[in-house]
Amino acid sequence: MSDERPPGHEPETGGVPVHPQPEDRLGSERSLVRATWVVVAVLVAWLLFGFVREPAASGAERSIVAVLACCFAVPLLVTRGWRRTLPALDRTPRRATVTGRVHFAVDPDSDSDVPAFDLIEARVDIDGVQVGTTIADIVAAESLARFAVGSVWDVYAFEDPAELNNDHRTRVILTEAHEDVVRTGYDLGTYVLHQRPGPGSDLLLRRFADDRHARKAAAS
Structure with missing residues (x-):
């Protein structure tokens, strides 16, 4: 019997979807970014070559290639904050x-x-000091019921809580103690990332400003 599935369907084990692990999600994202930059570089190279080749590229050809290059480059520029070093994270569990919850709906008339x-x-x-804050992890619907009012979770806070704050809400991040929670992305205020659902935190695998100092301290 064939094991083929329609595109976009996750494999299942006993009726439970098998989600990609944090390392896989981060690796897939980085591979996609590298491939996209290669496409942008090829398009830009063609655009430049079009000015010196004989016969030179027409205005219509250059316009089409320029638009394509922008279409690939703009999403990379919009999400570049996630690929840069994030602010220092205090990895003291709190x-x-x-x-409560804040619901963010999508305009049904938007694309x-x-x-x-x-x-x-x-x-x-x-x-x-008791501080009101928002958990940056965007919890998937299948794990959301666990976050009932009054439930307690281990989190990390940023050393400067206001550094990424552009909506008057400071952010904290779920610690590795909650790797079973399924996320669909992260909202750090300044940066928002939506991705395929999966357990564990690929956010904690990214670069933070104090990581180099932490590694040196651990090695000494």
């Missing part, structure tokens, strides 16, 4: 108590393919 999602609001003790 206890966050859920206080956006981003689904509606919820962000979890919580209160965290930071240096003896």
Whole structure:
């Protein structure tokens, strides 16, 4: 019997979808970024070569190639914040108590393919002060029921909570203790990333400003 599945369908085990792991999601994203930059470079090279070749490329040809290059480059530029070093993260586990949710709906008349999602609001003790904050992990619907009001979760806070704050909500990140929680992306305020659902945090695998110092301290 054939094991082929329609495109876009996840393999299942006992009726439970098998989601990609954090390392796989991050690796897939980086491979896609590299491939896209190669396409942009090829298009730009063709555009430049079109000015010196004989016969020279027509205005229509150059316009089409320029538009294609922009179509590939713009998404990379919009999401470049995720590929740069993120602000320093204090990896001291803190206890966050859920206080509610904020729902973000999508305009049904828009062309956006981003689904509606919820962000979890919580209160965290930071240096003896109870701070209202938002969990940056965008929790998938299948894990959302676990984040009932009053439930407690381990989180990391940024050393400067306001550095990425552009919506008057500071952000915290679920720690490795909650690798079973399925995420569909992350909302850091300044940067928002939507991706395929999967358990574990590929956000914690990204570069933070204090990672180099932490590695040196661990090695000494």
